[in-house]
Amino acid sequence: MAAGAGGRSAAEAYRPNRYVSLPAELDPAAYDASPEKRRAEAERLAIRSQLKRQYQLQLNDPHRPAVIEDPALIRWAYARTQNVYPTFRPTPKTSFLGAVFAIGPILFWISVFKADRDRKEKLIKEGKYKRPLSLF
Amino acid sequence: MMAAAGARRVLWQRAAAQLRAGVAAAPRGARAASDLPKELMPGPYPRTPEERAAAAKKYNMRVEDYEPYPDDGFGYGDYPKLPNRSLHERDPWYQWDQQDMRHNWGEPMHWDFDMYIRNRVDTSPTPVPWHTMRKHFLIFLTTMLIMFGVGEMYPSYRPVGPKQYPFNDLYLERGGDPNKEPPVVKHYEI
Numbered sequence: 001m002a003a004g005a006g007g008r009s010a011a012e013a014y015r016p017n018r019y020v021s022l023p024a025e026l027d028p029a030a031y032d033a034s035p036e037k038r039r040a041e042a043e044r045l046a047i048r049s050q051l052k053r054q055y056q057l058q059l060n061d062p063h064r065p066a067v068i069e070d071p072a073l074i075r076w077a078y079a080r081t082q083n084v085y086p087t088f089r090p091t092p093k094t095s096f097l098g099a100v101f102a103i104g105p106i107l108f109w110i111s112v113f114k115a116d117r118d119r120k121e122k123l124i125k126e127g128k129y130k131r132p133l134s135l136f
Numbered sequence: 137m138m139a140a141a142g143a144r145r146v147l148w149q150r151a152a153a154q155l156r157a158g159v160a161a162a163p164r165g166a167r168a169a170s171d172l173p174k175e176l177m178p179g180p181y182p183r184t185p186e187e188r189a190a191a192a193k194k195y196n197m198r199v200e201d202y203e204p205y206p207d208d209g210f211g212y213g214d215y216p217k218l219p220n221r222s223l224h225e226r227d228p229w230y231q232w233d234q235q236d237m238r239h240n241w242g243e244p245m246h247w248d249f250d251m252y253i254r255n256r257v258d259t260s261p262t263p264v265p266w267h268t269m270r271k272h273f274l275i276f277l278t279t280m281l282i283m284f285g286v287g288e289m290y291p292s293y294r295p296v297g298p299k300q301y302p303f304n305d306l307y308l309e310r311g312g313d314p315n316k317e318p319p320v321v322k323h324y325e326i
Binding site for chain 1: 171176177178179180181194195196197198200201208209210211212213215219220221225233239240241242243244247249259260261262265266267
């Protein structure tokens with residue numbers, strides 16, 4: 001591994017984050033050929049092949065259904081829609097986030113509109129409000 | 137007449153009662169029979185190692201690869217936490233089962249799958265590191281904003297004066313009397 005300026009590896013100099021991932025060429029795990037990694041890859045390949053086989057059987061079936069259901073897609077949709085409420089738990093963090101993002105904007109906009117209306121009412125009462133031209 | 141009206145009222149009440157009973161007969165959370173069985177659907181956070189193994193098998197993952205989202209009560213349940221990689225990073229030349237989504241049948245989908253599709257967020261590695269790009273962009277942006285601000289505070293332009301018109305400030309064109317002598321206008325000083 002070539003050391004960069006000050007002894008840092010290229011992967012550390014790249015600093016991957018939420019928006020970009022590390023290129024495969026800089027990732028030390030890509031050059032790892034240990035037996036554990038190979039066994040892990042073999043197991044993943046076995047799972048993948050099983051799934052491929054199941055899909056191909058359904059695809060090449062002469063009486064295949066019109067839509068081949070993907071259980072991964074069904075689980076994904078179920079998890080995102082119907083599984084949120086049963087697994088939700090009020091904790092300090094969720095309560096805080098709920099207050100900030102759900103109740104906060106409502107209270108904020110109530111106060112903004114009220115202050116604006118009060119200011120306009122005060123100007124009208126004092127006679128200083130210039131009515132904008134309106135065609136209606 | 138009264139008997140017929142009474143009979144009609146009884147029928148209506150009976151129909152309403154059956155409707156109410158029908159709605160209450162189905163338990164809450166009941167799904168159609170065409171869906172997957174409950175063991176194959178996502179569930180609550182796995183607490184014991186056996187639940188973890190069962191969840192990994194359910195999601196077609198290795199037990200070592202399976203990592204659920206932390207149990208913070210956010211509503212993730214036992215859904216696996218996959219690496220936050222967008223679909224741009226997946227091999228475009230491999231024969232996926234769904235080529236446009238770059239997704240294989242049965243492969244666990246990322247929680248934010250619809251965000252990481254190829255029309256949307258792209259997390260593929262960039263030639264220049266992200267922090268370098270951010271630094272260069274912010275330097276450029278702040279320099280331009282500072283210069284615009286300074287230009288607003290101290291505007292600089294060529295000296296201007298009021299517009300000068302010929303023919304005695306356009307005396308005749310402005311409706312001056314042609315018989316009268318126009319007032320002499322001098323725009324210069326010698």
